[in-house]
Amino acid sequence: MLSELTMETEVRGTKLVLGYIGLFLMMIGLIVLFPLIILPFYPAETNEAWYFGIPGLSAIGVGFLLFLFIKGKKKGRLQGVEDIALIIAVWLLAILVAAVPFMMTGKYSFSQAVFETTSGYTTTGLSVVDVANTSHLLLFHRSLTQLVGGVGLVLILTSAISDKSGLNLYLLEGHNDRLLPNLIKSARLIFAIYLLFVVLGSIALVLAGLSVFDAVNNAIGAVATGGFSPNPLSIAGYDSVAVEIIIEVLMFLGSTSFVIHYFFLRGQFKKACFHYEFAVSLSVFAILFPIIAVYMTQYYGGNVGLGLRHGFFEFVSAISGTGFQSVDSIVKLPSPVFFALILLMICGGQAGSTTGAIKQSRIGLFFLSIYWDIKAKIMKEETVTSHFVTRFGEKTLVSNEELHSAINFVALYVIVLFAGTIALCCCGYSLQDSLFEFASSLGTVGLGAGIASYSASPAVLWIEIIGMFLGRLEIVIIIMFIAKGIIGVRKNRNIYHCENVGKAQ
Numbered sequence: 001m002l003s004e005l006t007m008e009t010e011v012r013g014t015k016l017v018l019g020y021i022g023l024f025l026m027m028i029g030l031i032v033l034f035p036l037i038i039l040p041f042y043p044a045e046t047n048e049a050w051y052f053g054i055p056g057l058s059a060i061g062v063g064f065l066l067f068l069f070i071k072g073k074k075k076g077r078l079q080g081v082e083d084i085a086l087i088i089a090v091w092l093l094a095i096l097v098a099a100v101p102f103m104m105t106g107k108y109s110f111s112q113a114v115f116e117t118t119s120g121y122t123t124t125g126l127s128v129v130d131v132a133n134t135s136h137l138l139l140f141h142r143s144l145t146q147l148v149g150g151v152g153l154v155l156i157l158t159s160a161i162s163d164k165s166g167l168n169l170y171l172l173e174g175h176n177d178r179l180l181p182n183l184i185k186s187a188r189l190i191f192a193i194y195l196l197f198v199v200l201g202s203i204a205l206v207l208a209g210l211s212v213f214d215a216v217n218n219a220i221g222a223v224a225t226g227g228f229s230p231n232p233l234s235i236a237g238y239d240s241v242a243v244e245i246i247i248e249v250l251m252f253l254g255s256t257s258f259v260i261h262y263f264f265l266r267g268q269f270k271k272a273c274f275h276y277e278f279a280v281s282l283s284v285f286a287i288l289f290p291i292i293a294v295y296m297t298q299y300y301g302g303n304v305g306l307g308l309r310h311g312f313f314e315f316v317s318a319i320s321g322t323g324f325q326s327v328d329s330i331v332k333l334p335s336p337v338f339f340a341l342i343l344l345m346i347c348g349g350q351a352g353s354t355t356g357a358i359k360q361s362r363i364g365l366f367f368l369s370i371y372w373d374i375k376a377k378i379m380k381e382e383t384v385t386s387h388f389v390t391r392f393g394e395k396t397l398v399s400n401e402e403l404h405s406a407i408n409f410v411a412l413y414v415i416v417l418f419a420g421t422i423a424l425c426c427c428g429y430s431l432q433d434s435l436f437e438f439a440s441s442l443g444t445v446g447l448g449a450g451i452a453s454y455s456a457s458p459a460v461l462w463i464e465i466i467g468m469f470l471g472r473l474e475i476v477i478i479i480m481f482i483a484k485g486i487i488g489v490r491k492n493r494n495i496y497h498c499e500n501v502g503k504a505q
Contacts, residue, residue, distance in 0.1 A: 012076035015069040017086055019076075022066025024090045024153070028097050029059030031148055035141040038213075042136045048105075052141065055100035059093075068504045084477055090153055091473065095121055098145050101138060106296075111458040111465075118465045120145030121153070122472035123354060124228025124328040125323035125446025126464065128454045132232045136213060137442070139230050143217045150224025150354040151194050151471070163405075193265070194354075197223045201250045217241075218324075221252035225354045226324030227446035241309065244326055245426040248316045255320035259392060265314055266380050271393035279351045280364040281319070288340045289315055295334040311337075314447075318344035321355035323446020331433070331450050342436055345443040346417070356444030356471045358413050364389070365398065365406035387484025412475055417442055423463045424451060441467035 011019060033056035036049055078086065095117045102113035112128045113247070119126045120142045131139065201219035207213055217230045231237035237246055253261070264272040292315055297307025311324040318341045327333065330341075348357025372387055387398045417435075419443060424434035433449040440447050441464040452464055470478060 002423070009396060010074045010076040011070050012079075016076055016078065016090075017082050018066045019068075019070030019075075020086055021067065021089055021292070022063040023092070024093070025063030025093055025097075026060045027057045027063075027068065028090075028094050029061075029063060031094075031144060032097055032101070032141070034055035034060065034144055038136060038140055041213075045135045045137050048101075048135055048137050051101040051104040052137070054104070054107060055097050083303060087154065087316070087473070087477060091121065091469070094145075094148075094153055098141070101141055107139070109384065109458070111461045112454065115452070116142060116463055117145055118468050120226065121149035122444045122468040123149050123224050123226035123321070123356065124444040124468045124471075125221065126441065126448055127228065127446075127453045128452065128456070128461070130232075130454065131230060139217060139228075140213075143220045143226075143228055143230075146224040146226030146228055147220045148199070150226060155190060169498070182370055193258060194223065197250065197253050201246065204246045205243060207477050208240060208246055210238065210243065212439075218247065219250060219301075222247045222323065223254040225251060225320050225322040225349065225356075225444075226255040227317075229324065233328070235313070236326050236328055244309070244313050247324060248313060250493045251316050251320040251322045251324070254322070254357040255353045257350040257352035259352050260350070263392060268393070274390050274393045276364055276389040276391060277360040280360040281350075283345070284313070284319065284360075284363075290342050292337050295336045299334055299337070307498050314341065315344065318445060318447060319347055320349050320443045321345070321357055323440065323448075325429055325447070329428050330436075330447055335432075338432065338436060341447060342439050345439045345445045346413075348443055356441055358410055362406040362409055365403055366410045368398075369403050369407060382464065409474075409476065412479075413442070416470060416475060420463060422466050424460065427457065427460050427463070438467055442471040444471045447488065 023099075032052055036052055039046060039049060095114060098117040098120065099110070099113035102108040103110060103114055108116070108128070115126075115128055117126075123146050125146075127142075129138070129142070198216075198219050201223060202215045203214035205219055210218065214230050217228065218235070220226070221228045227234075229235065229237075235244060238244075257275075260272045260275060263269075289311070292311040293308055296311035296314075297304050300306040300310070310326045313324075314337075315323045317326075330338075334342075346357055347363050348359045349355030350360045351361040368387070368389070373386075376385065387403075388395050389398055390396070417439060420438035421431070421435045424438055425431055429437070429449075429451055433451060436447075436449040436452040437447070437465075440449075441452075451460060
């Protein structure tokens with residue numbers, strides 16, 4: 001009797017989803033209002049305050065009305081496609097609400113504004129904004145989208161969700177970096193580490209000669225592996241070795257798993273250092289960096305120092321998925337460097353970091369599966385052999401399910417990459433530029449071949465918007481949503497059919 005009463009008082013289904021959307025929408029509204037805190041430092045931009053006030057307060061108001069569905073009530077578990085629908089809805093609402101300030105300036109169309117905020121929340125860094133003629137409020141606003149998107153909307157808002165529903169959302173958003181048994185404490189710890197890197201990076205950049213505003217925005221862009229910079233020439237505009245080194249360190253930290261950061265801060269160095277993804281990144285470095293270094297040296301007229309300096313910076317920027325530039329123009333680089341950067345953007349950083357793309361964990365398993373398969377055929381092994389990798393200092397078994405999942409993801413990623421490349425080619429761009437640009441979009445990197453710009457057609461912008469969105473949510477979530485929806489429709493049809501047959505009989 002008691003269990004029946006509990007079931008009756010629990011909020012479930014559509015009302016539960018709408019209630020959670022309302023809760024997230026209020027938080028999204030606060031995020032949009034947050035840039036107003038810098039107004040005292042830039043009073044001349046007070047006339048732009050309403051660009052943020054209207055969408056921010058509106059989101060909070062609508063969110064509160066939806067929140068009333070679950071306020072003070074016992075919440076049930078998200079079921080079926082509800083969890084995936086909630087993830088997608090939250091990301092779409094965050095992008096759309098954040099786009100309003102850009103549209104209210106009158107300088108940006110709907111497509112351009114959505115492109116910019118999608119690039120921000122997905123931590124891509126491709127931009128249609130003229131940074132030199134944009135207010136500090138708007139520049140800080142787009143940096144905040146990267147700050148929030150870097151660790152994921154759901155991770156930041158996890159404390160508002162119960163563990164039973166929050167964990168599923170947390171995993172669906174692509175996180176495998178749960179540090180503590182308690183999800184809420186884990187999310188807070190990850191965000192604390194994340195903000196610590198941003199604060200320390202900002203201080204270091206100020207000491208290196210940057211203004212406070214530039215330092216904070218560049219630190220956010222580096223740790224979030226986003227790449228938005230308040231300088232029109234990106235990091236190249238500062239022409240400072242010290243700034244480049246600091247940014248490289250921050251990009252490396254952002255593209256490294258938070259689990260490793262956690263172990264390192266706790267002094268568990270064996271767990272922090274002995275991890276197979278480091279072997280993957282070192283292998284990639286050994287193969288691709290010599291190519292980049294040689295051709296970058298030629299690019300700088302035989303100057304080895306400049307070749308190594310800028311070659312290493314672009315290597316870290318590409319593999320970390322950040323998209324900062326220390327060179328004047330990416331499109332002018334030698335073709336071998338151009339191709340190497342494409343491979344790095346496809347690879348990405350570690351799982352459980354702020355980076356996108358395929359990620360080194362899957363890349364490692366993909367090539368290990370090829371090695372294991374060839375080895376088994378050469379050795380003519382008839383028995384099933386167990387395979388192991390070193391994860392966080394411990395030798396762990398690689399299950400067939402995990403191996404197949406990694407292979408399938410790589411295959412799916414490549415298919416989407418080629419589809420997007422062909423779509424950009426159909427818009428009139430060369431194969432090389434189209435492949436580079438869409439690899440950057442899908443990998444949420446931000447290095448551009450000059451295709452995405454203020455003057456780009458809406459078709460081009462939306463192709464890249466879709467690429468960025470799929471890349472950030474890792475493609476599989478969208479497919480799962482569609483598949484679960486189709487299965488649900490079929491089940492309902494079967495039930496309806498059975499009921500009608502029963503009535504007829």
